[in-house]
Amino acid sequence: MHTEHDWITTPVTADLLRGALDLERTEHGLLPHRLPARARAQNTSPQLAMAEAQPSGVRLAFRTAATAVELDTLRTKRDYSGFPPRPDGLYDLLVDGAPAGQAAGTDGNVLTVDLATWEGEVTPGPVGTVRFTGLPARDKDVEIWLPHNETTELVALRTNAPVAPAPDRGRRxxxxxxxxxxxxxxxxxxxxxxxxxxxxxxxxxxxxxxxxxxxxxxxxxxxxxxxxxxxxxxxxxxxxxxxxxxxxxxxxxxxxxxxxxxxxxxxxxxxxxxxxxxxxxxxxxxxxxxxxxxxxxxxxxxxxxxxxxxxxxxxxxxxxxxxxxxxxxxxxxxxxxxxxxxxxxxxxxxxxxxxxxxxxxxxxxxxxxxxxxxxxxxxxxxxxxxxxxxxx
Incomplete structure (x- = not known):
């Protein structure tokens, strides 16, 4: 039986992700994009550049018997100058398609947007970790849905049992x-x-x-x-x-x-x-x-x-x-x-x-x-x- 301390680090690769059209390798890890590079090269809108890099609908999807999962990410949270900070982005956990947990993002960068000009300034921050424990100790399909409103660079995935890409369940x-x-x-x-x-x-x-x-x-x-x-x-x-x-x-x-x-x-x-x-x-x-x-x-x-x-x-x-x-x-x-x-x-x-x-x-x-x-x-x-x- 694996314990939470028997961590296995699995590289985050395309076969573990759903809902992204492109993946960019950054100095920190992997940045999911919802438009391909050719489309991004033709875009001149900072708003679309920000939006397509926010992983709405993008999720990690894998098969594992792990009871604990950790995901290191570098997020970029968006705030508006003159307004209170926005809520932290959330990660939703599904086990065999059913809701099984939720965690808020931590640390990371903050993009402060001036609504008068729509220009932004980034304050850098460290990589953060979200953690899910108490998962059922059996083989199961696990999905971690990334925050829909925060740019999220995927840095590391750790589990206390081996991970394999989620099988194709024939969903349209x-x-x-x-x-x-x-x-x-x-x-x-x-x-x-x-x-x-x-x-x-x-x-x-x-x-x-x-x-x-x-x-x-x-x-x-x-x-x-x-x-x-x-x-x-x-x-x-x-x-x-x-x-x-x-x-x-x-x-x-x-x-x-x-x-x-x-x-x-x-x-x-x-x-x-x-x-x-x-x-x-x-x-x-x-x-x-x-x-x-x-x-x-x-x-x-x-x-x-x-x-x-x-x-x-x-x-x-x-x-x-x-x-x-x-x-x-x-x-x-x-x-x-x-x-x-x-x-x-x-x-x-x-x-x-x-x-x-x-x-x-x-x-x-x-x-x-x-x-x-x-x-x-x-x-x-x-x-x-x-x-x-x-x-x-």
Whole structure:
């Protein structure tokens, strides 16, 4: 019988990781990326660079009889100047698919972001350790889901029994792209972001390309999806284009077509679900851009406001109402040639009635309870019954 002191160090390698599209060797260890190097080289946005390196949906997955596990990581925690420190990122432990523990990150770097300029300054820190003990003393599948909102360099994995890569359990791979809501903003933990909730309920293996502030119909993201093996695909888009006033109606439609065309180049027959934005009162009929509410910021509260003029919608400015109509039209137009393309109205995930019961605390992002609501709703509409991701 192994004791907790009989530590075995296992190198962290690609075969022990799920949900990352690329791995970068750093001076400390291994940094998971959710976009490949070619896509990162074409990106000029610091926000996307930060978001894709935060391992939302990325997890270690291995088979072991160990009763104790230690993971050394170098995290980069994000804080905002003028606001209280954000909660520490969490690591979720699953044993044979069931929740079995949780630990907070320790030590590490701190990135302090100035909301006025979105520039950041890093304060370096040491490697930290998360530890799980009391695991059942039998062979089991173990998953450690990394913090969805903290860049995490994997330094060392120690166990008190040998480790092997988790076997393929035949779960369908679900490749999802979306915004900060899909990334997991304000969710309780990495398995409590709405895509993880839906994936775990639906028995799917999640690859989450939800990028905070960065669901912008970028061609390099479409190519990454084209080249990633997947059994199920979804694209949730719209809110970030309004947030940044990035497109007008004239450019939006062709960009959606181009994104879908590229994904289809690699996945011609895969079930593909196009999802429109959830209800967001400030932008239903008011264009972007979106900006922090200065009055609320002066009170230490982060709340967003719409800065556009509703009258500009007639000139082609995008609102969420306009985007939903256009996405539905595009899916209907393409349906004759693409019977595996489907549309899901985001209002069916979280609509006005849901907003009345569970308002978005900062006017943009759902809270922890609403992530669970959206995840359960997505499971019901996509994975269950006659949904496009339902098993035959």
């Amino acid at each position: 791979v679900w490749l999802h792209h979306g915004s900060s809501i899909s990334h997991g903003s304000d969710a309780a933990s990495p398995t409590a972001i709405w895509p993880a909730i839906a994936a775990l309920r639906g028995g799917a293996a999640l690859v989450n390309l939800g990028f905070g502030g960065s669901a912008m119909l970028d061609p390099f993201t479409a190519r990454a999806m084209r080249d990633t093996p997947a059994d199920l695909i979804s694209v949730k888009t719209g809110i970030n284009l309004v947030n940044q006033d990035a497109m007008h109606l004239r450019t939006f439609g062709p960009a959606v077509h181009g994104f879908l065309d590229t994904v289809r180049d690699g996945h011609p027959d895969t079930p593909l679900l196009l999802v429109s934005p959830i209800h967001c009162a400030i932008h239903e009929d008011t264009p972007g851009p979106t900006a922090p509410d200065r009055d609320e910021m002066s009170k230490g509260r982060m709340v967003f406001a719409a800065m556009g003029d509703p009258a500009q919608t007639a000139a082609g400015k995008l609102t969420l109402t306009v985007i939903r109509e256009e996405l539905a039209r595009i899916v209907e137009q393409r349906a004759a040639d693409d019977p595996n393309l489907h549309y899901l109205d985001g209002l069916d995930l979280y609509g006005p009635k849901d907003a009345a019961a569970h308002p978005l605390p900062d006017n943009i992002h759902p809270d922890a309870a609403t992530h669970r609501h959206i995840g359960d709703r997505f499971h019901e509409l996509a994975f269950a019954g006659g949904g496009p991701f339902a098993t035959a």
